[in-house]
Amino acid sequence: MKICGACVRELPDDSYSVEQRGLRQSIRRCEECVAAGNQLVLMKKGRTRSEADDCPICQLPLPLDIDESSFRECCMKKVCNGCVFAAGKLGMWDCPFCRAPTRMTYSQALAMIRKRIDAGDPVAILFLGNKYRFGEYGLEKNMTSAVELYERAAELGVKEAHFSLGVLYDEGADVEKDTAKAIKHYEAAAMGGHVYARYNLSIIEGIAGNHVIALQHMMISAKLGHEKSLSNVKRLFMAGLATKADYAAALRMYQNAVEEMSSPDRAEANAVLRH
Known part of the structure; x- marks a missing residue:
C-alpha cells in the first residue's frame, strides 16, 4: 500500500488519478485530495518554523x-x-x-555580496534584490532587477523571496497587480513556514468569504507566534465563525510560540533599546 502525500490515507499500489497523470505529478494523491486542489498540502506544511x-x-x-x-x-x-x-x-x-x-562602506558590502552571488548563495541573491527594490546601499531603485533576483532566490527555495514576490504582486504598486501570482508565492512561502505569508493568505481568504480556510491559516500563523492572527481568531469567534475551542487552542499555541522566542538576554536588550 502507498500513502496519499496530502492526507496520509492508504492507497493501492500504482494508483494515480487522471488529473495527476495530466499534471505529471510525482506525489500520489487520493481522489479527495485531487478534488480539493492543494489546500490539504498547504495546511499540512509550514506548521512549524x-x-x-x-x-x-x-x-x-x-x-x-x-x-x-x-x-x-x-x-x-x-x-x-x-x-x-x-x-x-x-x-x-x-x-x-x-x-x-x-x-563597511556600501561599496565594500556590495562587492562582498556579489562574490557570494557568483558562488550561488541564495540569501545573498535575496539581499541584493531587496537593495534594488528599495534603492539602498547607493543603488538606484530597479524593480526589474529586484524581481529577477527574487525569482532566482525563490527557485533556490528561499521562502522570503517567495513572500517578497507575493507582496509585490498583491499590492501592485511597483509591478502589475496579479492576485493569482501573489497567492502562488504566498502559498510557497507559507508551506516553508513563513508566518506573514500565512497571515496574508488568511486575509485574502477572509475577504473572499472563505472563513473556514481563513481560520485554518490564522490558526497556523497564531501557532507560529503571530499576534494579529490570534486577534483575528478572536474576532471570528466573536462573530460566530470560530468556536471557543478554536480560540482557546490558538491562544495556547501562540503563548507557547512567544515563550519559545523569549530569553533573558532578549528581554534585557529590548528593555534597553526601547528605553
Missing part, C-alpha cells in the same frame, strides 16, 4: 518583530538583539556570529 528561522548563536526562534534582530552582511545571518547585546556586554562589537568587522 524551520531551523533557518533560528538565531545562529542562541538557537532560539528569531522574534517576528524585525526590530528585534539584525541581518549581518558579512555572514548572511540574522542575529537576535539578545545575542548582539550579550556580545556587547563582553566588549565584542564586531559581528557576534562570524567576528567580522561590522564597519
Whole structure:
C-alpha cells in the first residue's frame, strides 16, 4: 500500500488519478485530495518554523518583530538583539556570529555580496534584490532587477523571496497587480513556514468569504507566534465563525510560540533599546 502525500490515507499500489497523470505529478494523491486542489498540502506544511528561522548563536526562534534582530552582511545571518547585546556586554562589537568587522562602506558590502552571488548563495541573491527594490546601499531603485533576483532566490527555495514576490504582486504598486501570482508565492512561502505569508493568505481568504480556510491559516500563523492572527481568531469567534475551542487552542499555541522566542538576554536588550 502507498500513502496519499496530502492526507496520509492508504492507497493501492500504482494508483494515480487522471488529473495527476495530466499534471505529471510525482506525489500520489487520493481522489479527495485531487478534488480539493492543494489546500490539504498547504495546511499540512509550514506548521512549524524551520531551523533557518533560528538565531545562529542562541538557537532560539528569531522574534517576528524585525526590530528585534539584525541581518549581518558579512555572514548572511540574522542575529537576535539578545545575542548582539550579550556580545556587547563582553566588549565584542564586531559581528557576534562570524567576528567580522561590522564597519563597511556600501561599496565594500556590495562587492562582498556579489562574490557570494557568483558562488550561488541564495540569501545573498535575496539581499541584493531587496537593495534594488528599495534603492539602498547607493543603488538606484530597479524593480526589474529586484524581481529577477527574487525569482532566482525563490527557485533556490528561499521562502522570503517567495513572500517578497507575493507582496509585490498583491499590492501592485511597483509591478502589475496579479492576485493569482501573489497567492502562488504566498502559498510557497507559507508551506516553508513563513508566518506573514500565512497571515496574508488568511486575509485574502477572509475577504473572499472563505472563513473556514481563513481560520485554518490564522490558526497556523497564531501557532507560529503571530499576534494579529490570534486577534483575528478572536474576532471570528466573536462573530460566530470560530468556536471557543478554536480560540482557546490558538491562544495556547501562540503563548507557547512567544515563550519559545523569549530569553533573558532578549528581554534585557529590548528593555534597553526601547528605553
